Amino acid sequence: MRRWLSRCEQDTVAVGREIGAAAAPSGVVLLAGDLGTGKTVLVRGVAEALGIDPAEIQSPSFTLMRSHRGKGGSLLHVDLYRLEPDDVPELGLEEALHGGGVTVVEWGQKLPFAVPGAIRLWLRRGRGEREREIREVGTL
Ligand SMILES: Nc1ncnc2c1ncn2[C@@H]1O[C@H](COP(=O)(O)OP(=O)(O)OP(=O)(O)O)[C@@H](O)[C@H]1O
């Protein structure tokens, strides 16, 4: 299991690039960690790995899902922060995960179904203001 120590936003973007390359062309990445730990920042790196402009990646909390297309593949970016687990079936999320591109889910621990083969990452703050620990885990 991989583990990274990030000292700045760009370090976390670089982890996202590595994860994006590993997940391409159609893998699922589940992210967990408190507010502000850098999940959305990490998704910008995944986008870069797929040839998508990272500036397109915004927190999708109100839309729940956004899709992006790049030269190297497509990305479905999902954020389940505001979601109750009972709502998930209505979103068609299980089908969406098999839509062909890379899928990254923030607050992925809220998914009420298993995703075999997903990359699971847990982010947490470190000692310094900008320090983050990113750990690959078996279960979120
Ligand atoms: N090492 C770091 N890695 C990532 N972000 C960092 C780091 N240091 C400071 N930051 C800042 O922390 C914030 C992370 O915000 P981000 O939106 O990515 O968090 P999030 O985990 O997606 O939160 P939410 O649960 O609200 O979606 C940004 O303001 C970013 O600039």
Ligand SMILES: [Mg+2]
């Ligand atoms: Mg976020």
